[in-house]
Amino acid sequence: MQQQFPPWAAQVEAVAIDLDGTLLDTLPDIAQAADRMLLELGRPAAGPELVRGYIGNGIPRLVQRLLTGTMDGQAEAALFERGLNAFGRHYRETFLQHPLPFPGVIEGLGRMCASGLKLACVTNKSAAFTDPLLAAAGIAVHFDLVVSGDSLPARKPDPLPLLHVAQRFGVEPAQLLVIGDSDNDTRAARAAGCPVVCVPYGYRGAAQVRDLDCDAIVSDLLQACRLIAPQGMRFRGRVPRT
Numbered sequence: 001m002q003q004q005f006p007p008w009a010a011q012v013e014a015v016a017i018d019l020d021g022t023l024l025d026t027l028p029d030i031a032q033a034a035d036r037m038l039l040e041l042g043r044p045a046a047g048p049e050l051v052r053g054y055i056g057n058g059i060p061r062l063v064q065r066l067l068t069g070t071m072d073g074q075a076e077a078a079l080f081e082r083g084l085n086a087f088g089r090h091y092r093e094t095f096l097q098h099p100l101p102f103p104g105v106i107e108g109l110g111r112m113c114a115s116g117l118k119l120a121c122v123t124n125k126s127a128a129f130t131d132p133l134l135a136a137a138g139i140a141v142h143f144d145l146v147v148s149g150d151s152l153p154a155r156k157p158d159p160l161p162l163l164h165v166a167q168r169f170g171v172e173p174a175q176l177l178v179i180g181d182s183d184n185d186t187r188a189a190r191a192a193g194c195p196v197v198c199v200p201y202g203y204r205g206a207a208q209v210r211d212l213d214c215d216a217i218v219s220d221l222l223q224a225c226r227l228i229a230p231q232g233m234r235f236r237g238r239v240p241r242t
Contacts, residue, residue, distance in 0.1 A: 005227065006215060008195040012228040014169045015112060016147075016162055016194070017221070018180035019123035019130060020055055021202030024137055025100045027052055033091035034066055040086050041067075041079070055203045056182045058124040058149045063087050095129050099137040102201055108221025109142040115229035120165045124149040124156055124184065145169070156184040159192035166192070179224055186212045197224055 020026045027048055035045035046066055054065040063083045067075035075083065112119055119142055123130055127148035134140035145168055147161045154160040166176045173193035178185055181202025189196035190213060198214045199221075209217060218224040 006195075008174070008215065009228045011175050012117070012177045012195070013171045013175040014118035014120065014165070015177045015179060015224075015228075016120045016122045016165050017178075018182070018185050018202075019121055019125055019133070021181040021204070022179060022185075022199055023101060023105055023121065023139065023221075024133060025098070025102055026095070026133065027055070027203065028098050029094040029096075030055060030062075030091070032094045032097075033087055034062070036090040036094075037063070037083055037086040038066060040090075041083060052203045056124065056184050058155060059087060059091070059126065060084060091129070096132060096136050099133050101137050101139060102199075102220065104220025104222040106139065108223075108225045109139055111222065111225045112229065113142055115225065117229065118145075118169045118171075119143050120145040120147060120169070122147045122156065122161045122165060122178075126150045157187035157191070159188050162188055162192040162194055166194075177224075177228060179218075179221065181209065183212055186214050189214075197227070199224075 017023055031048035031051040034051050038045055054062050064073060064075055064080060065071060067079060067083050109119065121134060121143050125148060127150055130146060130148040134143065134146065145165060147165060149155045152160050152164060162176060162178060163173065166173045174195070176194045178189040178194045178196040179199065180186065180196065181199050182204050186196050186198065196214045197216045197218050198209050198212055200209045200217055216227065218227060
């Protein structure tokens with residue numbers, strides 16, 4: 001029986017992909033820096049499972065969550081400043097220890113490039129960490145554009161980063177597919193008018209991903225590529241940038 005593809009899939013000309021929890025498993029290095037920060041401040045270590053649920057809104061929000069134990073809390077200003085400085089110092093020592101692409105990422109990116117799709121990495125992580133991570137993981141060559149959390153005046157879930165990518169690529173938002181693992185990705189995509197699919201292996205967990213407002217859940221980037229570019233049907237002879 002012939003596979004059915006959603007109507008929006010045929011329109012896709014470009015893809016914007018999240019970093020943490022979608023492209024790379026950065027949790028071990030983030031958790032290590034978080035625990036070092038907390039211990040330096042005389043607090044108990046958090047551990048990777050707690051840190052997992054705090055990732056997604058950039059380092060300042062992560063530090064606030066670690067210090068308050070809540071998703072939206074605000075630590076006392078002096079404590080937050082100490083924590084932010086400590087985390088940054090420790091993360092600069094840990095963030096390149098294990099930049100591991102998730103299964104299907106390298107092959108999926110390669111097939112998307114070969115299919116002629118324009119690719120952007122859109123993350124809330126600051127550029128000082130984003131660019132070295134993509135290079136260390138060996139996937140920077142696949143991206144035509146990288147938008148980090150400090151590249152623009154607003155970050156996800158604000159639609160600005162995705163609208164910026166669409167404008168730079170010369171496509172309509174409806175032609176830009178967003179791939180992510182969290183509500184930051186789905187909320188930004190909906191606000192921008194982009195289709196969005198989610199992977200279940202990220203930092204929100206499969207059960208929570210099923211609750212997100214996405215157009216589909218794909219097992220990995222390779223399945224996403226098959227959804228929007230079946231059997232290389234979009235091939236236009238593109239090669240990864242250098």
